[in-house]
Amino acid sequence: MPRITVTVDGITYEEEVEPRLLLVHLLRDRLGKTGTPVGCDTGNCGACTVMLDGKSVKSCSVLAAQADECDVVTIEGLGRAGELHPMQQAFHAEHALQCGYCTPGMIMAAIDLLRDTPDPSDEAIREGLEGNLCRCTGYSNIVRAVRRGAREMSGETPAPATGGEVRTS
Amino acid sequence: MTEQLDAGLVGRQIAESDQLGDPKDGREVGRARRRKEDARLITGRTTWTDNIQLPGMLYVAFLRSPIAHARITRVDASAARARPGVVAALTGRDFADEQGSLPCAWPVSEDVVIPDHPPMASDEVRYVGEAVACVVATDRYKAVDALEAIEVDYEPLEAVLDMTEALAEGSPKVHEAGNQAFTWKFSGGDAEAAFRDAPVVIDRTYVQQRLIPTAMEPRAVVATTDGGSFTVYSATQIPHILRVMLALTTGIPEHRLRVIAPDVGGGFGSKLQVTAEEVLCLLLTRRLGKPVKWTESRSEGNLTVHHGRDQIQKISLAAERDGRIRGVRVDLLADMGAYLMLVTPGIPLLGAFMYNGIYKMDAYDFRCTGVFTTKMPTDAYRGAGRPEATFAIERTVDELAHELGMDPLEVRRRNWITHQEFPYATIAGLTYDSGNYEAATDRAMALLGYDKLRAEQADRRDRRDPVQLGIGVSTYTEMCGLAPSRVLGSLSYGAGGWEHAAVRVLPTGKVEVVTGSSAHGQGHETAWSQIAADALGVPFEDVSVLHGDTAIAPQGMDTYGSRSLVVGGIAVLRACEKVKAKAAELAAHLLEASPDDVEFSTGTFAVRGTSEGKTIQELALAAFAAHDLPEGFEPRLDAEVTFDPENFSFPHGTHLCAAEVDTETGMVRIRSYVAVDDVGHVVNPLIVEGQVHGGIAQGIAQALFEEAVYDSDGNLLTTTMADYLIPSAADLPDFVTDRTETPAASNPLGVKGVGEAGTIASTPAVVNAIVDALRPYGVNDVPMPCTPERVWRTLAGAAPPGSTAAGRGGAGESEGGER
Ligand code: FES
Ligand code: FES
Numbered sequence: 001m002p003r004i005t006v007t008v009d010g011i012t013y014e015e016e017v018e019p020r021l022l023l024v025h026l027l028r029d030r031l032g033k034t035g036t037p038v039g040c041d042t043g044n045c046g047a048c049t050v051m052l053d054g055k056s057v058k059s060c061s062v063l064a065a066q067a068d069e070c071d072v073v074t075i076e077g078l079g080r081a082g083e084l085h086p087m088q089q090a091f092h093a094e095h096a097l098q099c100g101y102c103t104p105g106m107i108m109a110a111i112d113l114l115r116d117t118p119d120p121s122d123e124a125i126r127e128g129l130e131g132n133l134c135r136c137t138g139y140s141n142i143v144r145a146v147r148r149g150a151r152e153m154s155g156e157t158p159a160p161a162t163g164g165e166v167r168t169s
Numbered sequence: 170m171t172e173q174l175d176a177g178l179v180g181r182q183i184a185e186s187d188q189l190g191d192p193k194d195g196r197e198v199g200r201a202r203r204r205k206e207d208a209r210l211i212t213g214r215t216t217w218t219d220n221i222q223l224p225g226m227l228y229v230a231f232l233r234s235p236i237a238h239a240r241i242t243r244v245d246a247s248a249a250r251a252r253p254g255v256v257a258a259l260t261g262r263d264f265a266d267e268q269g270s271l272p273c274a275w276p277v278s279e280d281v282v283i284p285d286h287p288p289m290a291s292d293e294v295r296y297v298g299e300a301v302a303c304v305v306a307t308d309r310y311k312a313v314d315a316l317e318a319i320e321v322d323y324e325p326l327e328a329v330l331d332m333t334e335a336l337a338e339g340s341p342k343v344h345e346a347g348n349q350a351f352t353w354k355f356s357g358g359d360a361e362a363a364f365r366d367a368p369v370v371i372d373r374t375y376v377q378q379r380l381i382p383t384a385m386e387p388r389a390v391v392a393t394t395d396g397g398s399f400t401v402y403s404a405t406q407i408p409h410i411l412r413v414m415l416a417l418t419t420g421i422p423e424h425r426l427r428v429i430a431p432d433v434g435g436g437f438g439s440k441l442q443v444t445a446e447e448v449l450c451l452l453l454t455r456r457l458g459k460p461v462k463w464t465e466s467r468s469e470g471n472l473t474v475h476h477g478r479d480q481i482q483k484i485s486l487a488a489e490r491d492g493r494i495r496g497v498r499v500d501l502l503a504d505m506g507a508y509l510m511l512v513t514p515g516i517p518l519l520g521a522f523m524y525n526g527i528y529k530m531d532a533y534d535f536r537c538t539g540v541f542t543t544k545m546p547t548d549a550y551r552g553a554g555r556p557e558a559t560f561a562i563e564r565t566v567d568e569l570a571h572e573l574g575m576d577p578l579e580v581r582r583r584n585w586i587t588h589q590e591f592p593y594a595t596i597a598g599l600t601y602d603s604g605n606y607e608a609a610t611d612r613a614m615a616l617l618g619y620d621k622l623r624a625e626q627a628d629r630r631d632r633r634d635p636v637q638l639g640i641g642v643s644t645y646t647e648m649c650g651l652a653p654s655r656v657l658g659s660l661s662y663g664a665g666g667w668e669h670a671a672v673r674v675l676p677t678g679k680v681e682v683v684t685g686s687s688a689h690g691q692g693h694e695t696a697w698s699q700i701a702a703d704a705l706g707v708p709f710e711d712v713s714v715l716h717g718d719t720a721i722a723p724q725g726m727d728t729y730g731s732r733s734l735v736v737g738g739i740a741v742l743r744a745c746e747k748v749k750a751k752a753a754e755l756a757a758h759l760l761e762a763s764p765d766d767v768e769f770s771t772g773t774f775a776v777r778g779t780s781e782g783k784t785i786q787e788l789a790l791a792a793f794a795a796h797d798l799p800e801g802f803e804p805r806l807d808a809e810v811t812f813d814p815e816n817f818s819f820p821h822g823t824h825l826c827a828a829e830v831d832t833e834t835g836m837v838r839i840r841s842y843v844a845v846d847d848v849g850h851v852v853n854p855l856i857v858e859g860q861v862h863g864g865i866a867q868g869i870a871q872a873l874f875e876e877a878v879y880d881s882d883g884n885l886l887t888t889t890m891a892d893y894l895i896p897s898a899a900d901l902p903d904f905v906t907d908r909t910e911t912p913a914a915s916n917p918l919g920v921k922g923v924g925e926a927g928t929i930a931s932t933p934a935v936v937n938a939i940v941d942a943l944r945p946y947g948v949n950d951v952p953m954p955c956t957p958e959r960v961w962r963t964l965a966g967a968a969p970p971g972s973t974a975a976g977r978g979g980a981g982e983s984e985g986g987e988r
């Protein structure tokens with residue numbers, strides 16, 4: 001069995017893996033990283049999205065063996081020193097999740113989207129998140145959240161949240 | 170950094186952002202609170218059922234029938250047992266003595282046929298995907314590997330796929346008793362008279378295609394036992410109903426069964442079920458004495474999670490030439506699939522009371538025939554019967570408008586119940602308590618820019634623009650808040666529609682709310698906290714909400730049918746009021762005042778006209794200490810309530826969709842979508858808006874994208890997410906949403922429910938828009954889903970603009986006319 005060394009959320013693991021073991025199953029079943037869920041078996045839903053060496057991948061479409069010598073960041077390792085990542089904060093503020101099943105993958109994909117396009121248009125956000133499916137939200141608030149996350153990550157002060165009622169702060 | 174500290178920090182950041190949306194009056198209800206549930210969901214600390222690992226856990230995989238209809242002549246699992254890691258390989262015969270029959274809780278009629286439905290088939294399979302054997306192994310890969318070593322011999326029988334053919338003489342039978350599951354009739358007024366000599370009669374046939382609910386979390390079950398009692402974790406909407414049904418099905422005594430719905434990743438009705446896998450996992454843990462886990466793959470789920478819709482609707486509408494509706498007749502064929510599951514036959518009947526929509530009429534006649542086919546059973550999917558009804562009436566009213574050359578909104582105005590007429594007893598026997606269709610419609614028209622778009626439409630028609638513009642209207646209502654128990658009884662449903670809540674003020678003044686409602690994305694923890702915070706005068710942060718575990722919340726009727734707030738939320742409010750009454754009694758005793766002189770305001774009980782008072786927190790501690798209590802006062806500040814609603818609630822609204830249809834490619838683009846909903850008073854506008862967004866998306870998906878397709882042998886072709894197309898962000902527009910508010914008269918919060926509204930309203934709005942765009946081509950229907958190919962084919966068979974040829978529809982029989 002191949003032996004791999006992989007860093008996940010800052011901790012380095014040495015694991016013996018079957019060649020066919022999927023990265024998402026390594027994360028979930030072996031390393032207890034259950035923050036990353038599985039939503040399909042054809043690479044369509046994006047629920048399993050993680051960062052692999054800084055780029056988003058669908059961890060159900062990557063073999064654990066391919067992650068040898070790689071650095072993996074999951075939703076659990078996203079916030080630093082106990083602080084929420086601005087994108088996590090933005091999803092909360094804009095009510096961009098309901099059941100939350102798609103959320104870890106959606107947040108990872110959104111962060112990756114901003115790497116290439118720091119100030120995306122609504123259309124670019126919608127196109128950029130095409131590989132991440134959400135059945136609950138209808139996406140409107142996800143688009144708002146990504147916009148908000150983009151503003152915060154670029155250091156701008158965020159405008160008040162756009163959803164729901166007029167707010168005072 | 171420890172996990173706990175980490176969580177604390179996260180909690181603080183979230184609390185800070187929750188300050189957004191400060192209420193003007195200090196009240197929590199009505200405030201756009203950020204959700205409490207989010208903290209764990211955005212950080213990956215969720216407990217999905219598949220996350221649960223128990224010592225010694227074994228993994229289950231099912232072998233499923235690859236044939237729609239066949240007799241099983243041999244199953245041999247012995248070779249699988251020899252595979253590495255395999256603990257057991259079992260067939261239907263192995264479970265024969267203990268598996269019982271999966272329940273149908275809704276025997277809708279005297280003539281209903283409820284066939285035996287073994288969780289694992291042993292003699293005959295009736296749909297592709299039916300379980301015929303299983304493997305239990307030490308890991309999930311090994312379990313799946315060993316399935317290939319199981320041998321099954323099938324003797325194929327004829328598949329039964331088409332409902333009309335299934336009812337014809339000489340059709341192959343799904344079950345011995347035949348293919349008719351039930352017939353059900355309902356009428357109000359004299360339909361004969363309404364249709365006799367009617368100046369206008371519109372006859373249409375609409376097909377509600379079969380849908381796959383597709384909650385993002387696949388189903389999963391974990392079952393474990395200590396030898397005497399059993400715990401089942403399931404990704405379910407209905408832990409309480411499941412517990413009762415598992416006990417009845419397996420004979421395991423109910424008091425030895427605990428069911429837990431941990432975090433559940435969406436349901437939309439699909440997890441309102443008692444499934445084969447839940448029963449079999451329970452039996453496996455009993456048999457093997459080890460915890461077992463089963464998690465479905467998406468392809469397995471598309472095959473075996475119950476499907477939704479699948480009806481053929483014949484609808485006739487009789488009207489005067491001025492547009493006034495005289496009556497409506499509906500004749501429905503509803504595909505049950507191969508078996509009647511938990512509420513399968515009741516689903517089309519939930520629509521029976523809604524085909525009259527928001528309109529006044531003299532007569533209404535409804536009949537429904539349930540039909541067995543060799544497909545996955547159907548059951549609840551968001552809206553459950555009501556989207557189908559709303560689609561049919563809203564499409565038909567548009568047809569009437571076209572027939573009369575009137576604006577579709579004008580026809581509606583001439584028929585709808587005006588706001589002065591509430592409460593209004595409808596022809597279908599319901600009493601609509603409140604509403605204002607005028608207000609919602611006016612607002613929606615303004616937001617859409619209705620008149621301007623109509624002008625643009627006329628211009629494009631004149632120019633023969635290859636891209637035509639259509640405006641779709643849907644003025645819907647729905648019955649929510651399922652349901653008054655006596656009504657459910659009169660419809661032969663097997664249970665009641667009450668909900669339970671318990672409220673405890675703990676010695677430290679913090680509050681626990683226990684609810685029988687079982688949220689799976691709806692935000693109950695937040696909304697119930699808002700209700701309790703106002704009612705008890707405690708901080709929102711001091712309330713926690715417990716649910717989804719029959720050991721923690723022993724009573725409940727769970728979450729479906731837009732019932733949580735209207736039934737469960739009211740139960741919470743009532744329980745708070747009971748607690749307050751106790752607290753007032755204790756306060757009066759401690760303050761040596763008469764209970765009548767004690768007043769409550771923002772958490773303090775004070776003697777009228779004095780500054781003397783006790784806070785609810787002080788009273789909770791005093792009750793706990795129990796040193797000085799009134800005579801007969803139990804030393805705790807808590808209460809329980811079981812609330813049974815007296816009526817349904819009736820949210821309504823006007824949805825308008827502007828769609829561009831490219832007549833050369835058949836491509837439909839939604840240009841703008843406006844939804845103005847009246848869901849009564851609102852507890853949390855953010856949550857309401859989210860529910861509306863998600864609902865609209867699912868309704869649009871039915872109109873444009875989704876269909877479960879079976880081939881002529883009964884194989885499901887849409888087994889993956891690559892074939893069954895749920896919309897992505899790129900497929901959907903932004904939605905413009907607003908609300909009008911007429912409080913529900915039937916409950917003290919004035920709330921109506923919102924979970925299904927968007928889905929019910931949006932499908933006809935979209936299809937009406939497409940048809941409206943194509944009217945100049947003589948098109949009067951496009952079958953759903955209105956894919957580019959369907960639109961293009963409809964147009965290809967249609968008359969060119971300007972010709973006088975008869976109308977053209979894509980869905981078979983479709984005619985309208987003056988008589
Ligand atoms: S689980 Fe990886 S894309 Fe669906
Ligand atoms: S929030 Fe439920 S799937 Fe996206």
